[in-house]
Amino acid sequence: MTNPHHQAEPDDGLLPRARALLTRTMTFYRDDPRTSRWLRERFERLEHPLRLAVTGRVKSGKSTLINALIGEPLAPTDAEERTQVNTLYRYGPEPRITVHTPHGAEQNIPVTTLDVGTIRDLQHWRPDEVSRLVIESPAPGLQAITLSETPGVSSSAVQETGRGALAQILSEADGLLYLTRHPHQTDVQFLHSVHELHVAQCAPINTILVLSRADETGSGGTEALPAADKIARRYRDDPRLRAFSQYVIPVVGLLGQAASSLTPDEVAALGKVAALPDENLEALLLSADRFARNEKPESVPRAVRLALFEKLGRFGLQRAVTAIRDGVGEPKKIVSTLLDDSRLNDLHEAVHQQFIERQDALRARSVLMALDMVLRANPRPGSHQLRAELERILASAHEWPELRLISALRSGQIRFGGALDEEAQQLLGGAGDDLRSRLGQASRTSDGTMAHVAGDALTRWRYHALDPGRDLVHREAARTVLRTCERLVRRTHSGT
Numbered sequence: 315m316t317n318p319h320h321q322a323e324p325d326d327g328l329l330p331r332a333r334a335l336l337t338r339t340m341t342f343y344r345d346d347p348r349t350s351r352w353l354r355e356r357f358e359r360l361e362h363p364l365r366l367a368v369t370g371r372v373k374s375g376k377s378t379l380i381n382a383l384i385g386e387p388l389a390p391t392d393a394e395e396r397t398q399v400n401t402l403y404r405y406g407p408e409p410r411i412t413v414h415t416p417h418g419a420e421q422n423i424p425v426t427t428l429d430v431g432t433i434r435d436l437q438h439w440r441p442d443e444v445s446r447l448v449i450e451s452p453a454p455g456l457q458a459i460t461l462s463e464t465p466g467v468s469s470s471a472v473q474e475t476g477r478g479a480l481a482q483i484l485s486e487a488d489g490l491l492y493l494t495r496h497p498h499q500t501d502v503q504f505l506h507s508v509h510e511l512h513v514a515q516c517a518p519i520n521t522i523l524v525l526s527r528a529d530e531t532g533s534g535g536t537e538a539l540p541a542a543d544k545i546a547r548r549y550r551d552d553p554r555l556r557a558f559s560q561y562v563i564p565v566v567g568l569l570g571q572a573a574s575s576l577t578p579d580e581v582a583a584l585g586k587v588a589a590l591p592d593e594n595l596e597a598l599l600l601s602a603d604r605f606a607r608n609e610k611p612e613s614v615p616r617a618v619r620l621a622l623f624e625k626l627g628r629f630g631l632q633r634a635v636t637a638i639r640d641g642v643g644e645p646k647k648i649v650s651t652l653l654d655d656s657r658l659n660d661l662h663e664a665v666h667q668q669f670i671e672r673q674d675a676l677r678a679r680s681v682l683m684a685l686d687m688v689l690r691a692n693p694r695p696g697s698h699q700l701r702a703e704l705e706r707i708l709a710s711a712h713e714w715p716e717l718r719l720i721s722a723l724r725s726g727q728i729r730f731g732g733a734l735d736e737e738a739q740q741l742l743g744g745a746g747d748d749l750r751s752r753l754g755q756a757s758r759t760s761d762g763t764m765a766h767v768a769g770d771a772l773t774r775w776r777y778h779a780l781d782p783g784r785d786l787v788h789r790e791a792a793r794t795v796l797r798t799c800e801r802l803v804r805r806t807h808s809g810t
């Protein structure tokens with residue numbers, strides 16, 4: 315149990331310090347039921363999985379990608395209708411739907427299974443009637459992360475409630491997946507605007523930019539993904555984006571969603587399609603209509619062909635057929651090949667590296683953002699002491715610069731050269747946050763040796779931080795590693 319009077323020290327780590335300040339602030343506002351309830355909710359959230367908001371343009375494939383990440387088709391996807399209501403998908407032992415109104419009321423909708431139709435109907439309520447839907451599901455894909463889908467940026471729902479409402483939803487998330495099919499100035503401006511808050515500026519790394527529906531880039535076809543890769547590279551190098559997002563990843567959500575729910579019958583039907591003569595196939599897959607109307611393969615009914623086309627898309631069908639023709643026969647292998655082709659695995663890896671591995675720093679960021687909002691909105695005599703502690707935490711937090719540098723090293727934006735890049739990542743916690751992983755030592759290494767290794771690293775990085783042969787950016791980056799080494803030396807001495 316956390317001691318509310320415990321004054322966390324700088325070396326306690328960012329999250330314990332943020333949590334201690336949250337507890338103090340809860341006690342301070344205990345006579346204000348609304349504020350203390352809001353803060354308590356924040357406190358309880360620290361026990362739940364990390365929360366990622368899936369946001370971006372209207373029809374950018376947000377719902378489809380959520381289904382692909384969860385591994386089950388829960389989010390309604392449509393060519394026409396829009397997701398109007400902020401919808402949260404989180405883990406729960408039983409299926410459950412809760413509707414929240416803008417006035418703070420909650421209503422449970424009794425369900426035994428989660429039916430996309432029911433969720434779709436609820437999503438069509440007006441934003442002034444339903445402010446949030448919470449879908450709980452026992453899907454394993456929700457055990458490590460909670461996902462929320464916001465109405466699309468510039469959707470009618472957002473125009474009605476104002477961008478402030480969307481910014482508010484996003485400020486409640488620990489991380490963002492921002493989807494856009496063709497990145498545009500408005501995307502960059504929007505991302506800048508949500509990173510303008512005071513705390514967000516101190517801890518900006520919490521966004522992955524997804525180039526969605528990447529199979530449709532350009533005029534589609536075989537050139538689509540290479541073209542999407544090129545665009546991704548360009549945006550990765552854009553300094554305006556780099557400030558808050560180090561990952562720009564093309565993804566084919568539709569194929570990801572299809573691959574994770576492929577049935578044995580569908581695999582068998584794909585095998586029959588793949589057995590058609592080569593020359594037929596290219597033309598056949600040009601449109602769903604052509605594919606369904608064709609005489610062959612006779613053993614796959616037209617309705618099944620149509621459903622396959624709808625589920626996998628042209629790109630997915632082509633990839634599946636190519637995989638089978640290349641000799642991939644086992645259903646499990648077909649699924650994993652398609653997941654690779656969809657780039658969903660790349661996204662999973664980025665989510666893991668950027669969010670899951672660094673969840674303490676992201677959770678601390680969310681807590682401090684919430685405290686910043688409360689202290690701004692409800693200043694009172696005495697609250698300046700809480701604000702002063704908040705500022706102290708922000709100023710001394712080394713976890714965020716570490717996080718930024720790990721991402722910059724991984725994405726190649728910063729290169730120290732040779733073995734130094736790997737060493738820096740390891741020291742910064744990129745291979746594990748504990749002392750031994752950071753120092754690259756086995757569990758049997760003595761404390762004395764660990765102190766020695768940390769001391770050596772400190773000397774080396776002091777030299778790199780001052781090296782006149784390096785430019786300012788690299789000297790600055792080396793200074794971050796140097797600060798890390800100083801902390802590691804202190805930790806080896808205190809044995810933590």
Ligand SMILES: Nc1nc2c(ncn2[C@@H]2O[C@H](COP(=O)(O)OP(=O)(O)OP(=O)(O)O)[C@@H](O)[C@H]2O)c(=O)[nH]1
Nearest residue numbers: 372373374375376377378391392396397566567568
């Ligand atoms: N070709 C292709 N189509 C996709 C992909 N992802 C989604 N789609 C299609 O794009 C349309 C919109 O997908 P949704 O997932 O509903 O998009 P959304 O962003 O949730 O839409 P709103 O919530 O209404 O803004 C659907 O017809 C999907 O089948 C993809 O990776 N490739």
Ligand SMILES: [Mg+2]
Nearest residue numbers: 376377396397
């Ligand atoms: Mg949607």
